[in-house]
Amino acid sequence: MxxxxxxxxxxxxxxxxxxxxHGGCLNLLTAKDSPFGGLESLKGQTIGVTDMAGPDKNFFAILLKRHGIDPISDVQWKVYPADLLSVALDKREIAAISGSEPFSYRLLETGKYQLIASNMTGDYANLxxxxxxxxxxxxxxxxxxxxxxxxxxxxxxxxxxxxxxxxxxxxxxxxxxxxxxxxxxxxxxxxxxxxxxxxxxxxxxxxxxxxxxxxxxxxxxxxxxxxxxxxxxxxxxxxxxxxxxxxxxxxxxxxxxxxxxxxxxxxxxxxxxxxxxxxxxxxxxxxxxxxxxxxxxxxx
Known part of the structure; x- marks a missing residue:
C-alpha cells in the first residue's frame, strides 16, 4: 500500500x-448502534488499529486532519490483534476500528457494523x-x-x-x-x-x-x-x-x-x-x- x-x-x-x-480497501467502522456516525464525532475518542505504522492508521489520520481533528492530540490509537478489534468495539472499549479487506468486508456483512469512512469516497476515490x-x-x-x-x-x-x-x-x-x-x-x-x-x-x-x-x-x-x-x-x-x-x-x-x-x-x-x-x-x-x-x- x-x-x-x-x-x-x-x-x-x-x-x-x-x-x-487499484483504489480502495481501507475502511473505518463502528457499531451499528454507535453514536459515532462521522469523523467529526470521533474527537476525544479511541480508535482501534492493528499496527501503529499501518496504512489504514495513516490514512484515517489524514482524513481526521482534513476534518479539523488533530490525529495526535484529539484522538487516541490503541493496538489490538485483528481478531479482537470487533470484540473491543462490542465492549465499547473503543469508538471505531480501522482495517482493510477481507477483514472490513466480513464485519460489514454481519450487519452489526457500519462504515464511517473509506478511501473509496471523496478525493481519495480517484487515487x-x-x-x-x-x-x-x-x-x-x-x-x-x-x-x-x-x-x-x-x-x-x-x-x-x-x-x-x-x-x-x-x-x-x-x-x-x-x-x-x-x-x-x-x-x-x-x-x-x-x-x-x-x-x-x-x-x-x-x-x-x-x-x-x-x-x-x-x-x-x-x-x-x-x-x-x-x-x-x-x-x-x-x-x-x-x-x-x-x-x-x-x-x-x-x-x-x-x-x-x-x-x-x-x-x-x-x-x-x-x-x-x-x-x-x-x-x-x-x-x-x-x-x-x-x-x-x-x-x-
Missing part, C-alpha cells in the same frame, strides 16, 4: 514503485491505494523485465475490474476460508480499473507525501519530490510475445511505448536525488530529456 511504502522510501529503502494497481514495487536491483539492471512485470499486473487488475466473478472463481483454487461471493463482493467494492502510471502516479504519491507530512509521519524538512524520487519513463521494445495494448498502438511511434501514452508508460521511481547524481547519469549518456515530458527522462 502506498501509505506503507512512502516512509520507508524516505529512509532510503531500495525499492522502486512503478504503478498504482491509488495499493502500488506495485520492484527491487532496486531489478529496476536498475533489468528495466524491461520490471516494465513487463508492471504491464502484466496492471492487465490482471483490469481483467479483475471487468470480470470479478471469473476472478473470484479462479481465486478459490488458491485460497482458504472464503467464497466466490465474498471475493467478487470485495472486488466490486474496490477500484481495480484505476491504474496510475507516469506523471499521474507521481502526482498521487506526491499528494500522499504532503498528507503524511501534515500528520507528522514524514519529516517536515523532507521535500515531497525527494520522497517520490526522480522518475524515469521506461521505453519498451515490443517483442513478438507481447500484445501491444490499444493505447500503445495509438501513439504513432512504432515499436515502443513513449511517455505520452499515459495509461501504459511505465515510470520507475529512483531514490531521492543526491548532489551531482543526475549530472553523472547524463554525462554517462544513459539518459536524455524527453521532448514529450519536460520532467521525464527516457531510456534508450
Amino acid at each position: 502506498a501509505l506503507r511504502w512512502l516512509k520507508a522510501l524516505e529512509q532510503g529503502f531500495d525499492v522502486k514503485l512503478t504503478a498504482g494497481t 491509488s491505494c495499493c502500488v506495485l514495487g520492484v527491487s532496486g536491483s531489478l529496476a536498475r539492471d533489468h528495466k524491461p523485465a520490471a516494465a513487463a512485470l508492471t504491464q502484466a499486473i496492471l492487465e490482471a487488475h483490469s481483467y479483475a475490474a471487468a470480470h470479478p466473478e471469473s476472478v473470484a472463481q479462479s481465486f478459490l483454487a488458491h485460497a482458504l476460508n472464503t467464497s466466490e461471493a465474498e471475493v467478487s463482493g470485495i472486488l466490486h467494492g474496490q477500484g481495480h480499473g484505476h491504474h496510475a502510471v507516469g506523471e499521474a502516479f507521481v502526482k498521487e504519491l506526491t499528494q500522499y507525501a504532503v498528507d503524511l507530512q501534515r500528520v507528522q509521519v514524514i519529516k517536515p524538512g523532507t521535500d515531497p519530490p525527494s520522497v517520490r524520487g526522480e522518475y524515469l519513463c521506461q521505453r519498451i521494445r515490443l517483442s513478438r510475445l507481447w500484445r501491444a495494448p490499444p493505447a500503445a498502438r495509438r501513439c504513432g511511434e512504432k515499436g515502443c511505448w513513449p511517455p505520452r501514452c499515459g495509461c501504459w508508460a511505465v515510470c520507475l521511481l529512483l531514490p531521492g536525488p543526491t548532489p551531482g547524481g543526475a549530472g553523472r547519469l547524463a554525462k554517462a549518456g544513459r539518459w536524455r530529456n524527453s521532448p514529450s515530458a519536460a520532467a521525464c527522462c527516457c531510456w534508450r
